Amino acid sequence: MSFTITINGTAKNFPDKMGSAKLLDVLHGQLNLTGTKLCCGIGVCRACTTVVRRQPGANRQPVISCSTALSTLKDSEITTIEGVAQKDGKLHPVQQAFLDHFAFQCGYCAPGFVMGALAMLDQLGDQPVPAENVPQLIEEALGAHICRCTGYKRFYDALVAVIEQSPGVVKAKAGEEKQK
DSSP: OEEEEEETTEEEEEEGGGTTSBHHHHHHHTTOOOOSOOSSSSSSSOTTEEEEESSTTOOOEEEETTSOBGGGGTTOEEEOGGGTSOTTSOOOHHHHHHHHTTOOSSOSSHHHHHHHHHHHHHHHHHSOEEGGGHHHHHHHHHTTOOOSSSOTHHHHHHHHHHHHTSTTSEEOOTTSOOOO
């Protein structure tokens, strides 16, 4: 018997006996997808964050790949950092904003921050928030991510820039025109 997980748009079949394997180990060891990073190994630092869509059309949710068993991801769609940029190589707006704002130095934590930000933007797409709630939303989405090199302000500033340029994710105040 086997189960299927779609990873970066490609369906992959795994034997049931691999159900207890950790997602990160499979990404690195079998699929050569090494952009997702191992740091603490216990799901605290969030460097290993990927996103999962458990049902078609559902929002992506962050998944800590160093401690998530494959069996919990059956029939899901996983996106890793390698699956974020467009096919033509153009960076996702979150990736570009992180570069534009010099949000990281060594880059080790960047994949986890990008993936957490993508899940946050999915949530905003379905449930826009008032502008005054954006700082809290960013804190909830990325506050547990650890970066040893930089101040978190640059990650924050980059995400604010992406949110400001994303139509429909911030609610207009009463009496104001909706954001474009």
